Amino acid sequence: MKIKIKAPISTAIAIGVGIIVLAGYFIPSMDSIRFILLRTGLVLAAVALLVGIINLATVHIKKMGSESENSGYSLILLISLLVTLVIGVIDMVQTYLIGQPNFQMTNWVFTYIQLPIETSLLAVTTISLIYAAANILRKRMNMFSISFFFVTLLVLLGSFSIPPATIPFLQVLRDWILRVPALAGARGLLLGIALGTITTGVRILIGTDRPYGG
Amino acid sequence: MSATGFTGIVVVVLFVGLMIFFSIINKDRKTPLIRPIPAFDKINQEINVSVEDGTQLHVSLGRGGVSGPESAAGLAGLSILKQVIEKSSMCDYPPVGSTGNPVLSILAQDMIRGSSKAVSVSALHKHPSGELIGVTPFSYAAGTLTTIRDDTVSANVHTGWFGNEIIWLTTAGERQSSPTIAGTAELPAQAVIYASASDPLIGEELYAAGAYMGAGKMHEASISAQDVIRWIIIGIILVGVLLNLFGINTNIEGILAG
Numbered sequence: 001m002k003i004k005i006k007a008p009i010s011t012a013i014a015i016g017v018g019i020i021v022l023a024g025y026f027i028p029s030m031d032s033i034r035f036i037l038l039r040t041g042l043v044l045a046a047v048a049l050l051v052g053i054i055n056l057a058t059v060h061i062k063k064m065g066s067e068s069e070n071s072g073y074s075l076i077l078l079i080s081l082l083v084t085l086v087i088g089v090i091d092m093v094q095t096y097l098i099g100q101p102n103f104q105m106t107n108w109v110f111t112y113i114q115l116p117i118e119t120s121l122l123a124v125t126t127i128s129l130i131y132a133a134a135n136i137l138r139k140r141m142n143m144f145s146i147s148f149f150f151v152t153l154l155v156l157l158g159s160f161s162i163p164p165a166t167i168p169f170l171q172v173l174r175d176w177i178l179r180v181p182a183l184a185g186a187r188g189l190l191l192g193i194a195l196g197t198i199t200t201g202v203r204i205l206i207g208t209d210r211p212y213g214g
Numbered sequence: 215m216s217a218t219g220f221t222g223i224v225v226v227v228l229f230v231g232l233m234i235f236f237s238i239i240n241k242d243r244k245t246p247l248i249r250p251i252p253a254f255d256k257i258n259q260e261i262n263v264s265v266e267d268g269t270q271l272h273v274s275l276g277r278g279g280v281s282g283p284e285s286a287a288g289l290a291g292l293s294i295l296k297q298v299i300e301k302s303s304m305c306d307y308p309p310v311g312s313t314g315n316p317v318l319s320i321l322a323q324d325m326i327r328g329s330s331k332a333v334s335v336s337a338l339h340k341h342p343s344g345e346l347i348g349v350t351p352f353s354y355a356a357g358t359l360t361t362i363r364d365d366t367v368s369a370n371v372h373t374g375w376f377g378n379e380i381i382w383l384t385t386a387g388e389r390q391s392s393p394t395i396a397g398t399a400e401l402p403a404q405a406v407i408y409a410s411a412s413d414p415l416i417g418e419e420l421y422a423a424g425a426y427m428g429a430g431k432m433h434e435a436s437i438s439a440q441d442v443i444r445w446i447i448i449g450i451i452l453v454g455v456l457l458n459l460f461g462i463n464t465n466i467e468g469i470l471a472g
Contacts (some may be wrong), residue, residue: 025222028219052316122352191444197286
């Protein structure tokens with residue numbers, strides 16, 4: 001069965017809810033309505049997670065059937081998903097039977113599988129970041145890239161804490177860079193982002209921008 | 215109503231008023247009065263390339279949802295996806311989308327299916343599109359790599375909420391020699407994007423896609439309104455600095471404190 005809400009209706013609902021939630025931030029008497037709508041939104045987001053996981057599983061089942069070179073990864077993903085789901089269900093049943101929280105197996109999966117993998121990936125990310133910083137002059141040789149490269153280098157040099165490599169002047173320079181130009185730049189960017197965020201919100205509220213398919 | 219609440223309402227009303235004002239005075243203007251941003255020119259260029267080559271554009275929307283501080287970046291990414299779909303109506307295949315947030319995934323799928331039907335794109339899916347790749351930063355980045363490495367993807371547009379994991383996506387695009395346009399609202403990730411993407415979107419540029427991709431007069435007007443507010447903020451900061459310099463601010467603080 002296909003349920004399709006017509007565009008003007010979905011747009012009207014989105015704009016109406018948006019205005020009520022925004023008004024709830026400014027007018028204290030509308031706070032309770034705002035909380036009800038936000039709570040409903042959170043429940044819908046949780047359902048969306050379930051839908052997303054089912055969609056993910058469906059996509060990878062289809063990929064396994066095709067002659068894609070990545071079908072092996074899809075198989076691993078599906079097995080991992082199934083095993084984690086079974087472990088979670090067993091833990092939940094045990095919690096229900098014992099009458100107190102018991103997520104030993106789930107914790108084991110997170111501590112001994114997910115955590116080491118994510119830590120390794122974080123290490124790879126660090127190397128990739130250093131590579132990107134070193135590569136910037138090859139990519140774009142302009143004033144901004146040159147200053148980006150040398151400021152990064154100065155901050156890194158000023159961060160050394162091993163005695164032979166510690167130079168007081170560099171540490172003072174690093175502190176100044178972080179406290180004055182870097183902070184000023186970050187505040188400028190944040191102001192721009194805040195303005196962009198307000199503009200996007202206003203465009204959605206007045207229905208000019210409809211990123212919800214309406 | 216508190217002073218903060220009143221200020222909030224004033225800002226929103228000012229924005230709406232300015233947007234309406236600029237959309238009226240620029241109604242007959244053919245070309246918008248906006249500074250060029252190379253990243254958006256690149257997106258338009260890559261859409262044309264994908265139409266000619268029969269390839270796909272990959273738009274990754276990041277991990278931002280629709281209810282937190284990261285929502286505006288996610289919605290801006292969706293807006294870019296919509297523009298890309300509409301502009302690539304002549305293309306054999308619609309763009310492929312990927313997200314790390316379930317709500318964004320549903321919205322992206324709805325948008326790709328709806329817009330593809332509206333512009334009569336012949337084949338709906340070469341890749342499954344708009345799917346939820348992974349809900350943690352690294353699972354999302356690792357899952358997106360297979361799409362970036364696909365030979366049928368000619369360019370990558372990463373717009374939304376990303377953390378430092380975006381380095382994986384930008385360097386993967388570079389290894390494939392495919393152009394990478396990237397923008398996010400998170401500050402450390404912006405530095406990463408500047409260092410690693412071929413065409414970075416810095417600061418509020420992420421939110422200006424509609425004006426640069428022909429989404430309508432109201433989008434252009436919103437950019438002008440944003441500029442007016444920016445000048446007002448600059449003025450307030452300068453006045454604040456001068457007041458501080460002459461020691462008047464302490465008197466004002468005293469008056470405000472009662």
